Amino acid sequence: MMGRFSQRSYEKEIMDDLEFEGPVLDQSLKELRTINKFLGGNKVTTSGLEYIVKKFPQDCYSIADIGCGGGDMIRVMSDWAKKKNHTCKFIGIDANPNTIEFARERLKDLDGVALKTENVFDESFEEDQVDIITCTLFTHHFTDDELIRLFGSFKKKAKLGIIINDLHRHRVAYFSIKLLTKIFSKSPMVQNDGPLSVLRGFSRNDLNKTLSLSGIKNAKIKWFWAFRWQVVGLIL
Template structure:
């Protein structure tokens, strides 16, 4: 019997920073398709709409933490073109193999730089940026790790943070289990997809995390399909 009341602490295969090769490539390609299919990318760009509307500027620097294969940087770049905004991106990931994959996929863009960094190193970005985004990233950490991370991110974001992550829910769990079982060619996706839901959040979880991170200015909104948008304002 699965307990959906508590976050799972089981590690995903993707948490292994030595992960590389065809398995990683297939996984990142499938994750891109799943996010597009389920409409999860809109959660991040909607958050950017809100922050840029509140703080209008000619240009913004956005650090995408846990950037993976660079899919969200591509999505945000396309969004910026439609909005006529000038963006500079910093893609950050702890896995150097993933960063190399992202560099290849975004080789046509001249407004992106990449950092291989441990996000728990103090001031890991080396400078403050306007906005920090995290998509399907925060569920990889324990509550205590997240509290430290949120404080660190807020110290490095001038305007705010946009978090896009999963809602821990039985419907989400069984749906992704079936979807990956029948359509995925990646053992990593079949394992990590359902597990990521079990490691994800309820609204109450986010409220407690933000409270213990001493963050008071924030907004939490639910999106289909089973996503949370958390915006933290640095103002």
């Protein structure tokens, strides 16, 4: 990778505005759900869960989805748990209260789901431990220094493991999502944030370095189509 793809961009996305709300937010979250499903991103998270539960079998798992957005991945994981006969309790955490309200409405039919507005950098974040932490298309929103701090918090909060599902910074991914959002998206936020999020994504070296500095050892990093990284870090 050369030029603009050689290093992560720190340019802010529209979604980074925690006051963002209204019909544009609703439309954007719906489109992001469709894009994630279409590009196969859901499997990155569920296969990570499969690995951890096989490694650490127990009767019930508490799973915190950090940066849960509209709750799409919580529903995906809930469907996965039912299909695999696992008992799971989910906690969705997001710093945007408007997004949490959107998720609360969308997930009201599911049992065993709690939703809370919380900033991951608040001291209270580490207080209530869970078995597994998941985050999908979330970590690219932070600088490398912020990620070192964030992963350190994840390590303290999770008892069993951490699953990260995020973007591979690559020119093909960038120009593909730029074209897709231009043709199919009605959301200015998605049209702006989609390509920008790829520029804020990661190389394998980026992930290795940040995980090492965070004290997360022996993490598995695996590439998935379409241009996704899966990171599974075990705590025990």
